[in-house]
């Protein structure tokens with residue numbers, strides 16, 4: 001069997017949209033393989049695993065939250081899939097309907113695609129209606145550049161809002177994935193402005209377009225400076241060092257955490273379970289995102 005007839009390589013060729021010619025078949029295959037390897041080396045995967053946060057019984061947000069999160073994340077993910085596929089990407093969805101998918105399953109799906117990148121889509125919430133802005137998370141060092149590219153593009157394309165920075169955090173889906181992984185919070189559903197925007201299909205399309213720009217590593221035209229309260233923990237280029245106390249074991253909501261979102265508090269509990277290398281127990285799994 002010649003190298004040109006290997007099914008796996010043929011698949012890659014199709015993904016790279018490189019025309020095949022019989023007389024130059026092998027050289028084209030070698031070139032395609034080189035491009036794929038080079039793209040992978042620079043973290044620019046041509047396969048994207050899209051993860052729409054929450055789903056099924058897990059609607060996301062805080063109990064009683066007016067705008068549910070699970071359907072907004074799914075809608076953005078479906079729009080993003082269409083955009084990426086039109087750009088020649090191979091797209092895998094951890095869910096494409098209103099179903100609950102456990103975190104270990106989401107991670108297992110991601111890890112079954114070597115050379116891919118994982119993008120998890122969420123919206124934020126907070127008890128304080130004024131809380132607003134975009135924040136993006138990563139854990140692995142090889143995810144930082146993708147996190148930065150997505151964060152800056154979403155910020156520059158979203159409605160005027162706060163730049164809440166790029167944060168390193170050991171959420172389950174970021175820590176357990178073996179590929180570059182990013183979780184983007186596309187604004188606060190509990191904020192009157194951002195909540196009403198999220199209800200608009202046109203705005204969700206805009207978010208999808210901007211996330212796609214980030215995945216394609218396109219430059220962000222304008223990025224708002226970091227929110228002033230975060231400037232003292234800035235590491236440069238929108239990366240922030242979240243104060244140590246927010247990483248400590250928050251197994252219950254504290255008076256301090258009531259200022260932040262239930263979403264974040266859930267993540268802090270998630271962080272605790274990450275520290276013990278265990279997925280969260282079902283009894284605590286009101287929210288499932290990582």
Ligand SMILES: [Zn+2]
Nearest residue numbers: 053122123289
């Ligand atoms: Zn969420």
